[in-house]
Amino acid sequence: MTSRAPVETCVLNDDAPWNEFDPSAYLDQNYRDLLDVDAEILSLVRDHFSDHFSARTDHVERPILGIDIGAGANLYPALAMLPWCDRITLFERAPRNVGYLRQQRDSLDPDWDAFWKVLSERDPYADIDGERNERFRKTVRVQKGNLFKLGRRGLLGLRNTQGKWQMGTMFFVAESISTSHDEFREAIECFMLSLAPGAPFAAAFMEGSHGYDVGNRHFPACDVDEAEVRKSLDEFTGEIETKRLGEVSHMVRPGHTGIILAYGKRNQGPRS
Numbered sequence: 001m002t003s004r005a006p007v008e009t010c011v012l013n014d015d016a017p018w019n020e021f022d023p024s025a026y027l028d029q030n031y032r033d034l035l036d037v038d039a040e041i042l043s044l045v046r047d048h049f050s051d052h053f054s055a056r057t058d059h060v061e062r063p064i065l066g067i068d069i070g071a072g073a074n075l076y077p078a079l080a081m082l083p084w085c086d087r088i089t090l091f092e093r094a095p096r097n098v099g100y101l102r103q104q105r106d107s108l109d110p111d112w113d114a115f116w117k118v119l120s121e122r123d124p125y126a127d128i129d130g131e132r133n134e135r136f137r138k139t140v141r142v143q144k145g146n147l148f149k150l151g152r153r154g155l156l157g158l159r160n161t162q163g164k165w166q167m168g169t170m171f172f173v174a175e176s177i178s179t180s181h182d183e184f185r186e187a188i189e190c191f192m193l194s195l196a197p198g199a200p201f202a203a204a205f206m207e208g209s210h211g212y213d214v215g216n217r218h219f220p221a222c223d224v225d226e227a228e229v230r231k232s233l234d235e236f237t238g239e240i241e242t243k244r245l246g247e248v249s250h251m252v253r254p255g256h257t258g259i260i261l262a263y264g265k266r267n268q269g270p271r272s
Ligand SMILES: C[S@@+](CC[C@H](N)C(=O)[O-])C[C@H]1O[C@@H](n2cnc3c(N)ncnc32)[C@H](O)[C@@H]1O
Pocket: 013, 018, 021, 069, 070, 071, 072, 073, 074, 091, 092, 093, 094, 097, 145, 146, 147, 148, 170, 171, 172, 173, 176, 177
């Protein structure tokens, strides 16, 4: 009898059970306590954004609009953008995640204090320490939507989201919403096209993931490595760094082989 390798079924973004994504189960699995890997990511992103804006304080254009795409139940990318943004859009598809984000905007859970502590090791964050929650409430807007519609030039300027945001983040999204490599690349394209020329960005990816469970539901993922992440981002970026966090202490979330962090600046040439 010949044995065959298991055939992985293709699960596209529209096929996954986003209506049943449970933010509380996701938080329990990932963000109730600050993990070493998240502390490391936070400090890299904090330094990237701080260095970017301190290098150009004399001519920062206002207003600065930030976006976190596929925010889910993770507030640390938004907190990392808070010192500079006049508005932060938390863009999310799953209804219960949208509910969680709206509730957090009004009353930020103390669970996020440990994440903020890492950020507040640098001045722009420490400077707003006392007003953090109020600033978060005033700055954050939660928008329900599908990221595959972002970054497009709208008809007659309507719904034009191309180059709309001056800084952006997308954490564990492009590779964790579908098994399709085409959709992975398309998600990256939508993210990058939604950013203005020169916008600083940070994006995180699970490496080698074959899907993940949240509560009792399974969600699809696409198996990517650092080379594929870099190749997909390259055409949209002026400056880019990628880091693979692959130590054993980084494998705390099951079903992947490491984490890839990419950060840099959007290049100058928005495409149609
Ligand atoms: C693995 S979670 C990552 C959540 C969060 N960014 C984090 O860092 O933990 C993937 C997120 O993408 C959202 N998502 C899935 N498809 C989407 C789409 N087409 N548009 C916007 N968000 C989407 C999911 O609802 C979920 O919140």
